[in-house]
Amino acid sequence: MLFFILVISLFPLAVGPEPKTLQLIGPGVIWVAAILSSLLGLERLFRDDFQDGSLEQLMLSNTSLPAAALVKVLAHWLTSILPLIILSPLLALFLHLNEPMYWALLKTLLLGTPLLSLIGAIAVGLTVGLNRGGVLLALLLLPVFIPLLIFATSAVESASMQLQYSAQLAIIGAMFLLSLALAPFAIAYALRVSQT
Amino acid sequence: MHFDDISSFFDMGGYGLYVWLSFGAASLSLLVLWLDSFLSKRTLLTQVLSEQARQARIKVAAEQSAAAEKSAAAEKSATAEQRTHGEEI
Amino acid sequence: MAVISVINLSVVKTDRLLFEHLNFAVEQGGLLYVKGQNGAGKTSLLRVLAGLVNADSGKVYFSQQNIKDCRDDYHQHLVYFGHKLGINLTLSAVENLQYWCKQHQVVISVDRIFNTLAQLNLVGLEDIPVANLSAGQQRRVALARFWFKQNAKLWILDEPFTALDNQGIELISKQITQFLIGGGAVVITSHQALRLDYPTDELTLEYRI
């Protein structure tokens, strides 16, 4: 969370405090920072449970692994992404976003960030048994997150021009639902693969 | 032939650099990929042999140590026998 | 009836063949002691038996059913104790055990948990974070599971005696014997000789290169 605020406050310092410029890059900056800070939290999603063997015991119980994975993902979203969303008005202020832009940003964040946790957890499940998962995780996930980034920032941009942006929101929502349906099983499979 | 002479062929109507760069990069990349595949096949085949040799060494070592154990045990029993003989005498 | 049986099992790990064409069965009340050098594949065998890892070829049956087809039923009747304890260090012993019991759908009162921990010589350590306990004490917390899962038919135990003192070993051995007498089946590995007063089958895995 602190990382998120720090990254965002670096930008005005780097490109200058001109409100117009900041407004132009604002949505992109917030989204990129959100993706990066979600990566930081993701890395530890299954690590402790994997290392102390809780994950093994979970797999050998009657609890459904996809359901457990979904709960884990929800926990990640609640602890490392929801605070960012709560903080977002402040950051919007920092970056001189106007009101319609902020509402669009909030909607894309609410719809889009669960996608980060869901897809991210698949890659985390795959790399949990590896020693140096961090860089690999970024390489695996960032290309996959590009469409989300594009649709989300374009929604905010449309909002800034007083245009409709329900199309972008609908696409993000569709991606979210698709991943909600598929990702828990992929995560469960990934965690089983990581057991040797 | 579309071009009048060799130099105009290489010049490509002023775009020679870009055209030849593309073709060069493409053929170089494919060549490198092929070479890598080819050479790694050769190294793999030699690796198989060295792996085989390594296993043979381990086997010999295991047999030797087993034989040494056996002979040590035999020696022990032999000395024990001698001792009992000595006592008899 | 065989509780667990294995047909033509081979396991490959990191491109190394650990064993192949392995066949055995453990009956009700049967104790199988898996022996072998370090790296012979004891742990891998146990993990395959538990269904954590897939075998390269061959099948594992739990009461005549392939464990892949009856995963839930199998895990309902299984206690697996591995190298990793499955204990979260930030939680207390009681919390850990409650969590485990919930996962495994074992209904148990907090009093029973306290009682069992007392039996294991952990009085006064029940509700502090497990991170503050010694290695042996942490193991005892994990081993308390042996007292809880009443409907278990099979225990798969990977080095349960490591880091335990004599008194602990005796306690666990007694619990294992009791389980066996009650008709349970046990597959166990151990570097210490088993101090169980019970007929034992042995399976020795050769170390392969």
Added chain:
Amino acid sequence: MWKWLHPYAKPEHTYYLCQRLLPWFSLLGLAVILFASVWGLAFAPTDYQQSEAYRIIYVHVPSAVLSKSLYSAMAIAAFVGLVWQVKTSFMAMMALAPIGATVTFVSLVTGAAWGKPMWGTWWEWDARLTSQLILLFLFLGVISLYKAFEDKQQAGKAAGVMAMVGVINLPIIHYSVQWWNTLHQGATIMKLGKPSMPPEMLWPLLLSILGWALVSAAIFLLRMQNEILQREIRRPWVVALANKSSTLSEGT
């Protein structure tokens, strides 16, 4: 239905099948690619708009087309491996990945070299180039995930999952990048006018696509053999093979 495929799922048979096919694909591929390139470079007519620079099409388009088909092929191999648990399928996947990455890289380089004379910059955030770049990242992700694992069986499954995630995402990426591109700079994109391409230009293009496909197939066969050798390094048939090849090379 799948019975006839079964013998080829056995690595040894696959190896010898590759061995048998390899010379055909190599020679044919080399011949076709050389023929098509010479035709395209020296004999095809000039484009009235782009003059001779358009000849880059004879490497750019085949590599771009192949990069996507190779990714799909890789994902299909991953899918087969994950669903039917065929080990050879994962080997095929990993044999395809480096070829795909190379071909994608070529399409990027040639795209840049084409962009310089046409658009005036080496790199233009054009929809096709951008999605090629992302495709390259996806390839590299799969390859490095595979390399990160010690246990190659586990590695195959993990890389397979990632390849599947990528292939679900690929159309979304393609579409999103196009959307983004039209939003930002709709006017600068230059149309190639493919349908109006005269046959003297089209034929060498189709031939060069075929040539690239054949050469990729040949390299795939070679890499497939490598994957098999690596995974079966201790099997007797591999040892016999290595002995034979070493005596052969000593003899010559």
